[in-house]
Amino acid sequence: xxxxxxxxxxxxxxxxxxxLAGGCETNPVTGRSQMMIVSEDQAQSVSAQAYTxxxxxxxxxxxxxxxxxxxxxxxxxxxRLVAQAVKISPASANxxxxxxxxxxxxxxxxxxxxGKMAVYTGLIAKINPTDAxxxxxxxxxxSHALLQHGREKMSRAVATNAALAxxxxxxxxxxxxxxxxxxxxxxxxxxRTAETEADRLxxxxxxxxxxxxxxxxxxxxxxxxxxxxxxGPEWLSTHPSDQTRIANLQKLVxxxxxxxxxxxxxxSRAGRRPRGER
Numbered sequence: 134x135x136x137x138x139x140x141x142x143x144x145x146x147x148x149x150x151x152x153l154a155g156g157c158e159t160n161p162v163t164g165r166s167q168m169m170i171v172s173e174d175q176a177q178s179v180s181a182q183a184y185t186x187x188x189x190x191x192x193x194x195x196x197x198x199x200x201x202x203x204x205x206x207x208x209x210x211x212x213r214l215v216a217q218a219v220k221i222s223p224a225s226a227n228x229x230x231x232x233x234x235x236x237x238x239x240x241x242x243x244x245x246x247x248g249k250m251a252v253y254t255g256l257i258a259k260i261n262p263t264d265a266x267x268x269x270x271x272x273x274x275x276s277h278a279l280l281q282h283g284r285e286k287m288s289r290a291v292a293t294n295a296a297l298a299x300x301x302x303x304x305x306x307x308x309x310x311x312x313x314x315x316x317x318x319x320x321x322x323x324x325r326t327a328e329t330e331a332d333r334l335x336x337x338x339x340x341x342x343x344x345x346x347x348x349x350x351x352x353x354x355x356x357x358x359x360x361x362x363x364x365g366p367e368w369l370s371t372h373p374s375d376q377t378r379i380a381n382l383q384k385l386v387x388x389x390x391x392x393x394x395x396x397x398x399x400x401s402r403a404g405r406r407p408r409g410e411r
Contacts, residue, residue, distance in 0.1 A: 160280060162222075162334070165326070167285045176284035177247035181229070184249035188233055196236040198254065204234045207252050210268050210344075214275055215248070217341040221334070222279045232271075240359065244274035246283040260355050265339070265348030272342070273335035280334060282327045332378060336385050343396035346389035349382045 158169045191197040198204045211232045219226040230248035237253040240260060244250045250271070256262070262270065277283060323331070332349070340346045357375035 162280060165330075167281065168288050169281070169284060170288040170291050171284055173246070173281065173284060176281075176287055177228075179287070180245035180247050180249055180283065184231070184245055187235075187251070191233070191235045198234040198236060201234070203254070203257055206264070207232060207234050207267070207271075210264060211250065211271050213342040213344075214268060214272050214338055217338045218275050218279060220341075221338065225279060240356075242270050242274050244271075244278040244283075246278055246281070246287075248275075248278055250274060259359060260352070262352065262355070263348060265344040266352040266355070268339045268342065268344035269335060269349045269352045272339040272344075273331050275338060276331040276334035277323065277327065280327070280330055282323055282331065285327070286323070328378075329381065332382060333385065336382060336389050337392065340389040340392040341396055343393065346382075346386045346393055350379055350386065353379050353382065 158167055159165070160167055188197060211230075215230050225248065228248040230250075232250035232252065234252050234254060234257075238255040238258075239253050240256045242250070242252045242256055252267075252271070256270065257267075260266070336346050336349050339349070353375055357379070360375065
């Protein structure tokens, strides 16, 4: 399977070498070349379909938390983050942003293309995050969507099947009917590069929203304790090691503090309390 992915990525490097080369784009925020077989409209369309099914299923199973204090807390934090996200990426102002809390023991949260988000109760229960730490989680996931990592993963998922990838593109077949591609992409791991990009943008979004960037450090320290160091060597993982991630974030904190302090000063003038603790 991964051989197909490597070939598709090489196609981005050698423009014109294969039909996949037409799907390479340069990300305007990071400057990185990304393989984009699936269009942004298609990515958002299939994500909306998959999200609706996921939420509906959770509601039928009575696993959708809509009225609790946890849900209200997540909604409040997310709304502040989204307000900053649309300033960084004005196009996302047109997204139908949504977030739900789902009863699931896994430590997880995600944001699909188009701003469709979920937080699992396992993350709240096992990490016990402060507001600022939870903001770091959600800002990180929002950043994946802003940086089009979900769309990139969908393209990777499509590229793993050469017949589908090459045949669909060559004949102009609409990929928007492939409802499952959104969930397949959601389950695929992000690359180390994508994770690092989301860490960088996420800590900035959270700081601009008035959440202490130092919470990114304490969050990943909690994550490291939860994993018990069982993640294995970094070179065997698609994600940065906890130690590498924490070290990178520590370098970013001094740059983010002025943004946080400016947002906090604005809160003080408006009579709002700091958003870092709970």
